[in-house]
Amino acid sequence: MTKKVLIVGAGYAGIEAALTLNKKKKKDDIEITLIDQNPYHTLLTELHEVAGNRISEEGIRIPLESIFKYTDVNLVMDEITSFDFDHNKVSSEKLTYDYDYLITAMGSTPNYFDIPGLDEHTFTLWSFDDAVRVREHIKNCFILAGQEKDEKEKKRLLTFVVSGAGFTGVEMIGELAVWVKSLCKEHNIKRDDVRLIIIDMLPRILNTLGEKNATKAHRYLEKKLKVEVMLKTKITSATDHSLIYDGGEIDTKTIIWCAGIKACDDAEECDLARANRQNRIKVDDFCRTENQNVYAVGDIGGLADEDGLPYAAMVENALQTANGAAENILNVIRGKEQKKVTVKFHGTMVSVGNYFCVSEIMGKSLPVWLSILMKFMVNMHYLWEITGFRGVSRYLYHEVLERRQRKILIEKHWSTRIQAWWLTPLRLFLGGMWLYEGLVKVADGWFNTPKLAAFLGMASDASSAATPSAAYVTRIDDVFRIKTGLINFFIETETRIAGGEDIIAQHFSRIEFFHFGDFNLVPWFLQNVVLANDGVAMFFQILVVILEVLIGLMLLGGAFTFIGSLISFGLTIMFLSSTGLYEKSWWMVFASIATMGGAGRAFGLDYYLIPYLNNVWENFWKNKKFRLFFKGSLDRFD
Ligand SMILES: Cc1cc2nc3c(=O)[nH]c(=O)nc-3n(C[C@H](O)[C@H](O)[C@H](O)COP(=O)(O)OP(=O)(O)OC[C@H]3O[C@@H](n4cnc5c(N)ncnc54)[C@H](O)[C@@H]3O)c2cc1C
Known part of the structure; x- marks a missing residue:
């Protein structure tokens, strides 16, 4: 008989549980249903980036349809409002759903600890809507402050308080501090007129990190971002125009509450x-609640560590408890013993604005640049697991190409806002040139006569004398040179002289990579590896021709254009560092770079190929079955 597994909540935990069940159910007759109040999954860990206007809100919202296509998971959009554990049913305002096994994964919500005024007068940062609301409010404060004549009111509008100096609060104030610089410029407001404050009851910020990292982040907040850090400060109430703490009052229109969480409100309906x-929710070692067929995972579940304390409400806890609960449900269905679930935390990364991050991975502190990189890698790894290439490319699009707060020159200039069809003529021309070069070599006998040594200018006297070009004398003159030791740049003129008369002169450029004293790596490599013997030389010779023809076809067809352009770039750089590149070919280096940027998307096969391959991969990944054609295999990305 079909066993019904119902999962409520499509956050990190709910998604992991549904994907694990789908992947591991094999031939078991199991119906998996995932219910969420929204049609999308929110990357909660990146909310501050939307609230602080670093990225667009689309960057943290992933349609559930795109995560669960090619799976047997039924998606339902509904808000569960009551639970009837005696009859194995959960209900929304309109519908009732029954189950054999239930996984509650509804996450957490802010906890106001019954402090008066907080619920009514503070912003929270715990959902997609919260993040957008905070961002719009901050924009509005600057607009109003720009028009305000009353100095006191203006000051109030420009005072922003974040309460709670854990990772959520620190990430929020850091993001805001970076954004404030451009807001001030936009609204003609002096940065010194803006107050950014972070408050916490504890004696230091980032209590979950070691002292050294917390101090580093603290210093960065105060010195670089001009944030006032108020510690050992207890908030006692809030009004619509101020925040009151044990030693005074701050006039403000903006309090962002990041100081505590509790299990999601709807869980209060769970008896x-x-x-x-x-x-x-109290659970046993298997993530099972007091009702043996009901499991609680993620922030809502209270799985305890060896000391009996619930694991921290973090993503790693959500993923591992969800995975454990899903496996245990399968164990029960298969009549096997359930396995104890334990959570291993590998590390924490906390960003403080765009350009600063502290982290502790496996007990080790990483430098700032590596912490920033790790944060990107962790997010990309997560997205790769749930959505494959599509999710990763979407993430990179928002985080790298289209991010809003840009400081470094190079990032100010990169953008995806170029229409691919402008590149089509260039792609076709570049492809045509490569195909022509390859075919000329085929006609010239490159598949059966040794040519490479002469082509690379390394032929023995005997072989060059046999060629008609030996009738010429060649003279090389320096035009321009930069010698830096390891890497040297030359532009030279090659003049061919026949009978004492100059007949052709053309510039060519050359770069020597890795020139140590008398040792020059590239000629050495060519002489000793590529031309080591006739067989190897012939292999490389044929390879060059095949690559040239292949690049030509790839670029002309617009198929795997990025790879084709990359090889094109590689070959031109190889020529540049060996034979030298004649001026008539210099454009190919730059054209190869330009066509890497999605030139196959317009009037090219990539328009169909890339989504198709991604769909095939995703289907395989989610079902562990390889199929080339199935419903939706040709669908393009959402
Ligand atoms: C700003 C911020 C930054 C963070 N940074 C980090 C970090 O750097 N590292 C880290 O490890 N953790 C971080 N966290 C914590 C982390 O996001 C949570 O631990 C994680 O989201 C918990 O996953 P979950 O699946 O239990 O809950 P959630 O991800 O909150 O998902 C719960 C889901 O349940 C749905 N739901 C709730 N009630 C109902 C209902 N009644 N009916 C239907 N659906 C419902 C919600 O719509 C939601 O989709 C951060 C959190 C925030 C807010």
């Missing part, structure tokens, strides 16, 4: 035993 003050 299940609680694990702690945060209302997390």
Whole structure:
């Protein structure tokens, strides 16, 4: 008989549980249903980037349809409002859903600890809508402040308070501090007129990190971003125009509450035993609640560590408890023993604005640049697991190409806002040239007569004397040279002289890579590896021709254009560093770079090929079955 597994909540935990069940159910007759109140999954860990206007909100919203295509998971958009554990049912306002096994994965919500005024007068940062609301409010404060004549009111509008100096609060104030610089410019407001404050009851920020990293981040906030850090400060209430703490009052229109969480409000409707003050649901070692067919995972579940304390409400906890619960449900269905679930945390990364990040991975602190990189890598890894290439490319699009707060020159200039069809003529021309070069070589006998040595200018006297070009004398004159030791640049003129008369002169450029004293790597490599013996030389010779023809066809057809352009770039650089590149061919280097930027998307096969391959891969990844054609295999990205 079909076993119904119902999952409520499509956050990190719910998605992991559904994908694990789908992948591992094999031939078991299991119906998996995932219910969420939204049709998308929110990357909660990046909310501050939307609230601080670093990226567009589309960058943190992933349609559930795109995660679960090619799976047997049924998606339902609904908000569950009540739970009937005696009859194995959950209900929304309109519908009732029954189950054999239930996984609750509804996450958490802010906790106001019954402090008066917080619920009514503060912003939170715990959902997609929260992030957009905070961003729009901040923009509005600057607009109003720009028009305000009353100095006191203006000051109030320009005072922004984040309460809670854990990772959410620090990431939020860091992001805001970077954005404020451009907001000030836009609205003609002095940066010194803006107050950014972060408040916490504890004696230091980032309590989950070691002291050294916390101090580093603290210093960066104060010195670089001009944030006031108020520690050991207890908030007692909030009004619509101020925040009151144990030692005074701050006039402000903006309080962003990041100081505590508790299990999601809807879970209060769940009549299940609680694990702690945060209302997390009590579970046993298998993530099972007091109702043996109901599991609680992620922020809402209270799985305890060896000391009996619930694991931190973080993504790694969500993924590992969800995975464990899904496997345990399969174990029960298969009549096997359930396995104890434990959570291993590998590290934490906290960004403080665009250009600063502290992290501790496996107990080690990483330098700032590596921490920033790690944060990107972790997000990309997660997206790769749930959406494959499509999710990663979308992420890079928002985070790298279209990010809004740009400081470094190079990032100010890159953008995807170029229409691919402008590149079509260039792609076709470049492809045509490569195909022509390759075919000329084929006609010239490159498939059966040794030519490479002469082509590379390394032929022995005997062989060059046999060629008609030996009738010429060649003279090389320096035009321009930069010698830096390891890498040297030359532009030279090659003049061919016949009977004492100059007949052709043309510039060519050459770069020597890795020239140590008398040792010059590239000629050495060519002489000793590529031309080591006739067989090897012939292999490389044929390879060059095949590559030239292949690049030509790829670029003309617009198929795997990025790879074709990359090889084109590689070959031109190879010529540049060996024979030298004649001026008539210099354009090919730059054209290869230009066509890497999606030139096959317009009037090229990539328009169909890339989505198709991604779909085939995704289908394989989610079902562990390889199929070339199936419903939706030709669908383009959303
Ligand atoms: C700003 C911010 C920064 C963070 N940074 C980090 C970080 O750097 N590293 C880290 O490890 N963790 C971080 N976290 C914590 C991390 O995001 C959470 O631990 C994680 O999201 C928990 O996953 P979850 O699946 O349990 O819940 P969630 O991801 O919150 O998902 C819950 C889902 O349940 C749905 N839902 C809720 N109620 C209902 C209902 N009644 N009916 C239907 N659906 C419902 C919601 O719509 C949501 O999709 C951060 C959190 C925030 C807010």
